[in-house]
Amino acid sequence: MHVEMHLTKSMNGGRLSNEDANGNEAFNGYIDIDTSEGNELGCCSKQILRCTDPRRWLELLPIITWLPKYSFQDLYGDTVAGITVALTVIPQGLALAGVAQLPPQYGLYTAFMGSFVYIFVGSAKDLTIGPTAIMCIMTSQYTKFGGPTYAVLLALLSGVVQLLLGLLNLGFIIDFISGSVISAFTSAGALTIASTQLKGLTGIPINSEHLIDVLRQLVANSYKIKWNDTILGTICIVVLLALRYFRNRRVNVDTSRLPKFLSKVVNTVWFTVVTARNVIVVLICGGLAAVLDARGRRPFALTDDVKGGLPPLRLPDFTFTYNDTKTNSTTTLTFPEIVADLNMGIVVIALLSILESIAIAKAFSKGKRLNATQEMVALGCCNIAGSFVSAFPATGSFSRSAINNSSGVRTPMGGLFTGLVVLSALAFFSPYFKFIPKATLAAIIITSVIFMIHYEDVGIIWRTSRIDMAPYLFTFFGSFIFGLEYGIMMGVVVAVILLLHHSARPNVTVSTVKTENSSYVSCRIDRTVLFPSALYVTGKIGRKIREEVSRIGQETTLVLVDGSRLSRVDYTTCMAFKNLCDELAKDKSIVAFSGLPRDVREALAAALGDMFKCLSSPKECDDFIAGLGSTQINIPESL
Secondary structure (H helix, E strand, O other), X not given: OOXXXXXXXXXXOOOXXXXXXXXXXXXXXXXXXXXXXXXXXXXXXXXXXHOOOHHHXXXXXXXXXXXXXXXXXXXXXXXXXXXXXXXXXXXXXXXXXXXXXOOOHHHHHHHHHXXXXXXXXXXXXXXXXXXXXXXXXXXXXXXXXXXXXXXXXXXXXXXXXXXXXHHOOOHHHHHHOXXXXXXXXXXXXXXXXHHHOHHHHHOOOOOOOOHHHXXXXXXXXXXXXXXXXXXXXXXXXXXXXXXXXXXXXXXXXOOOOOOHHHHHHHHHHHHHHHHOHXXXXXXXXXXXXXXXXXXXXXXXXXXXXXOOOOOOOOOOOOOEEEEEOOOOEEEEEOHHHHHHHHOOHHHHHHHHHHHHHHHHXXXXXXXXXXXXXHHHHHHHHHHHHHHOOOOOOOEEOHHHHHHHHHOOOOXXXXXXXXXXXXXXXXXXXXXXXXXXXXXXXXXXXXXXXXXXXXXXHHHXXXXXXXXXXXXXXXXXXXXXXXXXXXXXXXXXXXXXXHHHHHHOOOOEEEEEEEOOOOEXXXXXXXXXXXXXXXXXXXXXXXXXXXXXHHHHOOOOEEEEEEXXXXXXXXXXXXXXXXXXXXXXXXXXXXXXXEOOOHHHHHHHHXXXXXXXXXXXXXXXXXXXXXXXXXXXXXXXXXX
C-alpha cells in the first residue's frame, strides 16, 4: 500500500543487538521483549501501571538498552542520517503547515520535538516522527475555526489517548480498521490534499477543501489564474518528479580514466541531491524570489511571514476566544466546550496516527519483532511533549523514514541531529522563509501525495474479496461527501458489520450416518458459537434434524454434535442448545456431544443438566457408535 499507510505483517524473531561487518555488537533498532500472555514482562495493564519490575524500564525506556553500547560508528551514521532527514523535513514542514491551515512555523514546531522525545521512548531506529500530509488534512478540519489553539490541544488530547491505549494494552482496537478502509482513506486523503494545493499552484482563489467544490471553483475562476505561479509550480513538479525517479540510480563514472574514489564521491553527491531535492528546489526558487523582490518585483505569491525564534515552552491554551459575528461580541470557549467541539476527532486522529506509525515501523523492521505497545506509548509521549511547544498532531512519516533508513541510521539518536538542525533553521533562517513561493510549496506537497493514490488496490480487492469493496467505497466516497473523519468512521462501521455478520453465520454441516440397524445424524460446526450466532446455529440444526428424522422414519434418532471447533461458549449459546435438546426430546431425538474442550464441556453440562451427554474421547465415540452398528454410508449435506 501507499507510502504513509504501508501495511505489513509483523514478523517473528528479532534480537536486542547484532554484529556489524567488523564483528562489533551494534543495536539493530528493535527491542525484542516477550509480551506473550503469562510472561512477567507482558503487556497487561496491571503490570504496566504498577511498573514494579525494574526490567519494565527496558520496555518503557529502550534507550537504557542501546545507549551503553553506543559507538563512534553509530554516532557517524546517526549524524549523517539525522541531517539528511532534517533537510527534507524543513521544506515539508513549511508546506504541510499550510495544509493544516496554520502559519508556516507550526510545521517546524511539529518537526523537532517528536525527534527529541522519540530518542528516549522509541524502539524503531528508522522511524521519524513529525508532520505528515494525512495528519495535517485531518487537523485542518478543526483549525479552520480554532486555529493554533485547537491544533495544539488536539496534539495534547490525542497524545493522551495514545498513551493510555499503550499503557492499557488496548492497541487491538486498530485491528478493526481493515486494509480496504485504510487504502480508501489514504487515496481519498491524497486527492483531497492535492486539490487543496491547486490554490497555491495556480493562484486561483479557492475557499473549500472538498474535491468537488475545489474543481467547481477552479473552473469557475479559471480566468483568475496567475500564470507566473502556475509555470513556476509546474517546473518545480517536473524537477521534483525527475529527481525522485533517479533517486535509486547511481551515476556511473569511468574509473579507468579517473581516480577510483571519484565514482564514490560523485554517487554520494548525487544521493545528496536527490534526497535533499525539496531543499534544493526551495533554495533556488526562494533565492530567485528574493532577488526579484530586492529589485521591486514580486511575480510570485510568497509565503506568509514566519515568526522567528524558538517556540515558548508552556502549557497549551485551554480556552479559546473569538469574535462571534452573529452576536457581534467576543466569546470565550472553555476547555470542556473545546473538547466537545473536537469530538471524535481526538480519537480518530489518535488511532490513525498509531496505525500510520506502527505500519511504517513494521515496514522497516526487516522481520524483527516490533513492540507495538511501546510504539503507542512513544507516539503518545511525542504528541504530549509537542503540545508544550505549539506542535500539532504528529506521526511517523514513510518518506522521511525511508530516507533515514537509506542514509544509514543506526539508532533513534538520529532524531537528535534532525531536531537540532530544525531548531537552527527556526532560530537563524526564519526571516528568509517569507521568500519561498507558495507555488513551490504546493509542488512539494503534490509530488509527495500523488504516490499515496493507489488505484491498483481496487483491482486487487475485487479479485481477492469483493465484499471488501463495500467498506472501501463507503470510505472513499464518504470522505469526499462528509469529510475524511466521517468517511473513515463509515468504512470502519461497514467493515465491522460485515465482520459480525460473518462471525454470526457459522457453517454447519449435517451428515446422515446409516448403521446396520438404524441411522443417526452427525452435526459439525466450523467455529465458535457465541450469542450473535447461537439462535441461528441451533435453529438451523433443529430444522435440518427434523427433516432427517421424518425422512428416516425412526422412532428414536441420535443427534451427534461435533464440538471440536467450539473453543468457547457463552450463556446465550448454552441456553440455545438447552432449548434445542428440549425441542428434539419431544420428537424422541437424543442429543450427544463429542470432542468438546473442557471449558465448553463444563459450561454445557451446567446448562443442560441430565440431558447433557458427552463423548470425550475417540474410544468413547467408537464404543457409542459400535452400540448402534457399523457405519456404512456417510452422506454430507451442507446447510
